[in-house]
Amino acid sequence: MTPLGPSSLTWRYFGDNRMLLSGPRAGILQLMLPALGQGVLDHSVFFNETFARLKRSAGPILNTVYGGERATATGAKVRDYHREIKGELPDGTRYHALDPDTYFWAHATFLDQMLYTIETFVRPLTADEKDRLYEESKTWYRSYGVSDRAMPQDWAGFQLYWKNKLASELVAHKSAAYSVGYVKKGLPRPPKVPAALWRAVSPPVNGVARFLTTGGLPPESRELLDLPWSARDEARYRRFAAAVRRTAPLIDALPHLLRYQPHARAAFRRARAR
Template identity: 40%
Template sequence: MTQDTSETCPVTSGSAPDATVVAAGCPVTDGGYDVPPEALGPDSLTWKYFGQWTGMLQGPWAGSMQNMHPQLGAAVEQHSIFFIERMPRLYRSVYPIGGVVFDGDRAPRTGAQVRDYHIGIKGVDDQGRRYSALNPDVFYWAHATFFKSTLLAAEWVGGGLTEDQKRQLFDEHVQWYRMYGMSMRPVPQTWEAFQEYWDHMCRNVLENNWAARTVLDLSTMTKHPSLEWIPDRVWQLNLFVMQRFFNFTTVGLFDPAVRELMGYSWSPRQERAHRSFGKAIYRITRLLPKRMLMHPRKRSAWDRATGRLPADSPLVETPARHLPPVEYRDNPHYYSPKV
């Protein structure tokens, strides 16, 4: 990927009047479509498997896979504050990202908000290559990792999927992506085409770059503001244990080509242990109340869908403890609701 070949067009949804983005197939209305797309609902498999707290086991996998994309990795390195507030950023990001799935008729608005956080995130990487967070190929890659993580969650800690269920989840991920109002050009047309796309990305496009390596290195992760009471030596011991644990969970989820790219080895014994761990998590979670396993944005959506809450109840936003640092809260690149 040597250059950004996308077009420039105005965006009006939630942005300043003079804001422009770099994106082919640009939004044609405030929402990015002529008619608002139909949101996913409680009858979908995505509602079943996405938005579970067990998904946190895949956090380093998702972050590193996204950042391995040359353009996305450069954008994170040059624009993101993720590495100075990893834990708050991870926890708060799940709210709007989950909302694109769970917000019902408000999901297109949530999708447009998530899209517009990326307006103006563009530049040139250290190899002289142009990048834009709203290049359709880059934006879809991030979404593809969310879809793939849903598949992995269902197969690893969710009891497994049939081939028909995989195809249904593929169709649902296309419907999900429409919420962003982005060009549909990069989206594979079939489940088989997606598998070819994913393999091509892993083998030929992804890079072992600074942003991906830093996501996988937990040694410099700062404490969540709510954990400042933990002594530094205890925190460092915690990071050491977390590093070993997440190396195991993350490398086991990587495609073989990605393991090779990032310099990891993986033995048949490790593979068996990884699968056994996933089965153990599945058995344990089956004994727990379903609501306990749901992220608050998902749980509130189920409550609206089942009548426990009025259909027009306010959307659940991140609590204050997960907000970005004070100096960034008025920056339009960051999700920072008034709480």
């Protein structure tokens, strides 16, 4: 297996704060797979505690990448959270979160978001780098201890897998529609933010969230979710992305405190200490 560590491309980019610029791309695409969207609808507190749910999920996922020797144990915990997430789709089909096809799709969206963010907001990737990132993602996925029968053998296979998913298997599931509801209605007020303050700051915050969320989705998904996006919006998004790419040398030179998420910073510190 291709190891994850300080010299891996995955470590270099997955915990980079620029990942936030692609918005909730991975989360929305996950929920568009019927089995995964239904699992969240039936079992998650996502709809009642959206921000808390996202915060609880982010740490363990980051630790499957940056956990080092603990990555496998962390992956097993993440897997076990999903053991009882099962039920029926509206058509009577049974689903289970640990079905390899469902579980790998969730993982695939994280890989896709990393690739998308790098190429949109940082720099183009070479063919060899894409191969390398995919091989690293296979190591990452295997830390969960879930069957890898749904995992394509190589980068070329993953590209075909991704294309087929977008073209024929994703739907505007109720969970996905809820997750992008703020694009039209605005974000809910975070529990610790006073109402008066939220009224003042929510218009620009909602504008940015709408722009990054809608712009960061594949066109096929925007269409399924009925998210408005014009040619003018696309041109603005491309200009914004180009401006961010021009800052890449400066951002890459920043100290880890400013560039990375806390879990990534801690992993780099441990690696330096060793």
